[in-house]
Amino acid sequence: MNLATDKMVPLVMALSVALLALTACNGNGNAVATAPAPRKQVLSMPAQVGQLAFFDKNLSSGRNMSCASCHDPQYAYGPPNSISVQLGSDIKQTGARAVPSLRYKESTPPFSEDAPNPDGVTSNSPGGGFMWDGRGTTTMAAQAALPLLNPVEMNNSSKEAVVKAVQNGAYAGLFKQTFGANVFDNTDAAFDALGTAIQALETEDLSFHPYSSKYDLYVFNKIGGVLTPAERRGEVLFHSTGVTNCSGCHYTGANFNGNSGLMTDFTYQALGAPRNDRSIPNNPDPIPANDDPAYFDMGLCGPFRTDYMPAPGKAHPYCGMFKVPVLRNAATRGAFFHNGVLHSLEQVVNFYNTRDTNPEYWYPSHGDGTGKPQANPVWALQPTAVPGATVDKYNDLPPVQQGNVDEEMPMGTGEGGEKTLASGTKPRAPGATPVMTPQQIADLVCFLGTLSDGYQPSSAPSASGRCVK
Ligand code: HEC
Ligand code: HEC
Incomplete structure (x- = not known):
């Protein structure tokens, strides 16, 4: 060592x-x-938005589930129970994989089939990326789209549904202040901003590392x-x-x-x-x-x-x-x-x-x-x-x-x-x-x-x- x-x-x-x-x-x-x-930690404005979003149950189709429902801060941002795979927002469907802890993810490099090994000795191989299979290939910001739109997780039908929930929610004002007064005019831009906010939380907030x-x-x-x-x-x-x-x-x-x-x-x-x-x-x-x-x-x-x-x-x-x-x-x-x-x-x-x-x-x-x-x-x-x-x-x-x-x-x-x-x-x-x-x-x-x-x-x-x- x-x-x-x-x-x-x-x-x-x-x-x-x-x-x-x-x-x-x-x-x-x-x-x-x-x-x-x-x-006492002072979070940037995007991270403050991310914090509100992370705990916001309105971001799921049934308004019954936030990121924290599966990634519980009391359990190192992992699942709060010992069930193998958690129920999704519609309660009828379970996922197919165990919920990982979200702690210490900020070091994860992007997925590459030819990733160098951090030990500097082992030859290159598939490495990096988010999810058990690395299909969240780039950043945690882009990764946030996956649970929001996954039918066995937060089960939203479209990016528009997610953006609407933020727009009608308690932190719409802070969202606009952070990402621009017109941010809700463009659904894709607003959805991406939400990912940026959640990533800012996950990287800045010391409770994630x-x-x-x-x-x-x-x-x-x-x-x-x-x-x-x-x-x-x-x-x-x-x-x-x-x-x-x-x-x-x-x-x-x-x-x-x-x-x-x-x-x-x-x-x-x-x-x-x-x-x-x-x-x-x-x-x-x-x-x-x-x-x-x-x-x-x-x-x-x-x-x-x-x-x-x-x-x-x-x-x-x-x-x-x-x-x-x-x-x-x-x-x-x-x-x-x-x-x-x-x-x-x-x-x-x-x-x-x-x-x-x-x-x-x-x-x-x-x-x-x-x-x-x-x-x-x-x-x-x-x-x-x-x-x-x-x-x-x-x-x-x-x-x-x-x-x-x-x-x-x-x-x-x-x-x-x-x-x-x-x-x-x-x-x-x-x-x-x-x-x-x-x-x-x-x-x-x-x-x-x-x-x-x-x-x-x-x-x-x-x-x-x-x-x-
Ligand atoms: C060849 C690489 C390799 C070696 C050697 C190895 N592990 Fe693992 N370990 C993995 C992989 C890959 C997984 C996930 C496997 C899966 O989900 O199918 C894992 C999963 C685990 C988990 C479950 C963690 C979780 O969040 O689900 C624990 C605990 C663990 N390993 C401990 C150990 C211990 C202790 C040793 C030595 C006795 C060890 N591992 C040796 C690759 C390895
Ligand atoms: C219904 C439970 C559930 C909810 C709700 C949920 N997740 Fe997850 N999360 C999972 C599962 C299961 C995985 C692993 C999926 C896989 O590997 O295919 C995962 C994986 C992740 C990962 C990748 C972690 C890693 O080890 O690579 C991140 C980051 C993440 N979730 C963030 C979020 C965010 C942000 C939200 C809210 C927008 C959220 N999750 C909501 C169950 C959930």
């Missing part, structure tokens, strides 16, 4: 704002407990001892190329705008997440679109983006790829991966650990096994499995696209692999010992917990709790 670069200066400045309210450290490195004074986690205090302020032994072990594991390789994709170094520790390299990867459908027993919220066995959400190659769609029956190297998410505030989420199929961090880390050694934990199997069904661990998606049954591995991708799934992730070095990958490592065969121990999984989850914003340092660290020792 090389964080000591001059690119960090803007971050350090942002942090010093965040830390302004903290008094000096006491002698042994623990920050003294002083409640930070509430920060507070850098106020325990991890920030630890890494950037170099306060030794702020991480507990369990969190520190988790951090080391997160960076270990031999064991987890987490930071190989969830990159922690300086990003393109100089900020560090976002935990993404903005690339697209295929992990083979299980299909979120009724093949999972007791599934609380299967994705309705998945009732159609011919429907597949393949990320970069469709169906929501259409520029990399595969020819019928042919493989395309991008099918199954989704954006590497920012892991900050992941611990405050209740639905993980693009289809929200997993519901806890423990489950996510166990998925990485056992996808290849025990696929029967995650994917449905055919009934050709022998003997009685055996109980799977509590965190598995499939509660039981019949020994010897054929597992429908990677069941959320058509068979012809399954070769894209990353077999090196996160640890192809385990024993028992039947073939050697280009890098010289081996995928782990079914039945091999998973590479991480339960203790290591617990430590990783503890480390991920340090990435949540709003950490309040205390002079007396608590003496109990699962992440202490």
Whole structure:
């Protein structure tokens, strides 16, 4: 990890704002407990408009949903519940993807098929852009049009309907003052101005990038001892190329705008997440679109983006790829991966650990096994499995696209692999010992917990709790 670069200066400045309210450290490195004074931030006029728009339910067809309904500031601008995919404004239709947090999006470069990797080593690949599939290709301003007009989100029939709602709303005056007295005369210009306003909010407002986690205090302020032994072990594991390789994709170094520790390299990867459908027993919220066995959400190659769609029956190297998410505030989420199929961090880390050694934990199997069904661990998606049954591995991708799934992730070095990958490592065969121990999984989850914003340092660290020792 090389964080000591001059690119960090803007971050350090942002942090010093965040830390302004903290008094000096006491002698042994623990920050003294002083409640930070509430920060008063002066937003530009476009950002003030953006703030009113972000919380404005009139911008949805049913007047029942604002951006904040799905991107809730109390939940790091992510979803306020653990439902896999949220209901849209018309209440009848659900979306097909989990709601991402809107924090730390200001560093996202535009989508490019040939994007440089921020680590400066990995070769260029598809990277950048907004949405799980990068189809919000350019700016957050242009991106705002997507939810406003999406039938499964805010469900407006036209730009005109949105502009009318602003024009008839409480902040029409401020909108005109900001974007010109005649701004409502031209629907396209007014709609674009609304996008500009929301982007101004998302980039300016410190609550969209507070850098106020325990991890920030630890890494950037170099306060030794702020991480507990369990969190520190988790951090080391997160960076270990031999064991987890987490930071190989969830990159922690300086990003393109100089900020560090976002935990993404903005690339697209295929992990083979299980299909979120009724093949999972007791599934609380299967994705309705998945009732159609011919429907597949393949990320970069469709169906929501259409520029990399595969020819019928042919493989395309991008099918199954989704954006590497920012892991900050992941611990405050209740639905993980693009289809929200997993519901806890423990489950996510166990998925990485056992996808290849025990696929029967995650994917449905055919009934050709022998003997009685055996109980799977509590965190598995499939509660039981019949020994010897054929597992429908990677069941959320058509068979012809399954070769894209990353077999090196996160640890192809385990024993028992039947073939050697280009890098010289081996995928782990079914039945091999998973590479991480339960203790290591617990430590990783503890480390991920340090990435949540709003950490309040205390002079007396608590003496109990699962992440202490
Ligand atoms: C019904 C829930 C819902 C509402 C309302 C909603 N969004 Fe979203 N938002 C989503 C989902 C789901 C995604 C991911 C969609 C995808 O990847 O296809 C998303 C993605 C995004 C992204 C991209 C984030 C990333 O990680 O690339 C931005 C930015 C965003 N929304 C902003 C907004 C704004 C601004 C509004 C209000 C104008 C809004 N959203 C309203 C559900 C919602
Ligand atoms: C090969 C690249 C790669 C590696 C290595 C990797 N990840 Fe991921 N991670 C991803 C991608 C891509 C997704 C999203 C997958 C999807 O939605 O289908 C993801 C999703 C996640 C999520 C869910 C976040 C959310 O908001 O839904 C967590 C948590 C996570 N990874 C943690 C880890 C940990 C811990 C490790 C190491 C054990 C790790 N990852 C290794 C690429 C990677």
